Amino acid sequence: MKLAYSPTSPYVRKVMVLLHETGQLEDVTLEARATTPLAPDQTLLPSNPLGKVPALERAEGPALYDSRVICAYLNDRAKGSLYGSGARHWDILTLEATADGILDAALSMTYEWRMRPEDKRSDEWVDGQWGKVARACAALNTRWMSHLSGPLDMGQIAVACALAYVDFRHDARGWRTGNDALAAWYAQFDSRPSMQATRPPAA
Numbered sequence: 001m002k003l004a005y006s007p008t009s010p011y012v013r014k015v016m017v018l019l020h021e022t023g024q025l026e027d028v029t030l031e032a033r034a035t036t037p038l039a040p041d042q043t044l045l046p047s048n049p050l051g052k053v054p055a056l057e058r059a060e061g062p063a064l065y066d067s068r069v070i071c072a073y074l075n076d077r078a079k080g081s082l083y084g085s086g087a088r089h090w091d092i093l094t095l096e097a098t099a100d101g102i103l104d105a106a107l108s109m110t111y112e113w114r115m116r117p118e119d120k121r122s123d124e125w126v127d128g129q130w131g132k133v134a135r136a137c138a139a140l141n142t143r144w145m146s147h148l149s150g151p152l153d154m155g156q157i158a159v160a161c162a163l164a165y166v167d168f169r170h171d172a173r174g175w176r177t178g179n180d181a182l183a184a185w186y187a188q189f190d191s192r193p194s195m196q197a198t199r200p201p202a203a
Contacts, residue, residue, distance in 0.1 A: 052065065095159060141178070145182070
């Protein structure tokens with residue numbers, strides 16, 4: 001398999017952590033792609049017409065894209081249990097969606113300041129996106145700690161990668177304030193070898 005990736009993409013990091021955790025890293029060749037909404041990598045488009053990473057080329061069918069699709073596929077390929085069953089399955093999917101919502105908002109903030117001309121940037125837009133991050137972190141801290149502290153699953157991986165990205169690009173915003181339980185959980189989860197091995201290069 002071939003994985004189109006960027007070392008700073010938090011969506012790619014979810015896939016990489018899963019590869020480490022399921023022992024599939026050696027089954028995938030990594031192919032770096034530099035792509036943005038304004039300048040998509042043309043070599044990526046045959047695999048993903050949306051021009052986004054990650055995208056996974058495989059021998060048995062068309063390329064897969066969107067990190068949630070790729071992670072579900074790789075978990076199934078490894079006969080893993082990262083998506084659970086029964087009621088827990090739906091909790092895991094909800095946690096993964098919450099984490100991706102954090103990423104979507106945080107990435108939108110990053111793009112606002114890195115890709116828009118200064119005279120077109122909107123503080124109100126950035127604050128609105130941060131509001132999503134803050135509410136999601138508060139919900140994780142108050143509603144989901146029992147689940148996050150349980151057996152490893154994709155919800156945990158997604159949340160950890162999302163919080164890591166917020167640290168990476170928006171550390172000064174201080175998501176840990178008022179979220180002591182979540183902060184303690186993340187500090188422990190971040191020490192996993194899979195997280196340490198997938199740290200992005202310095203911003």
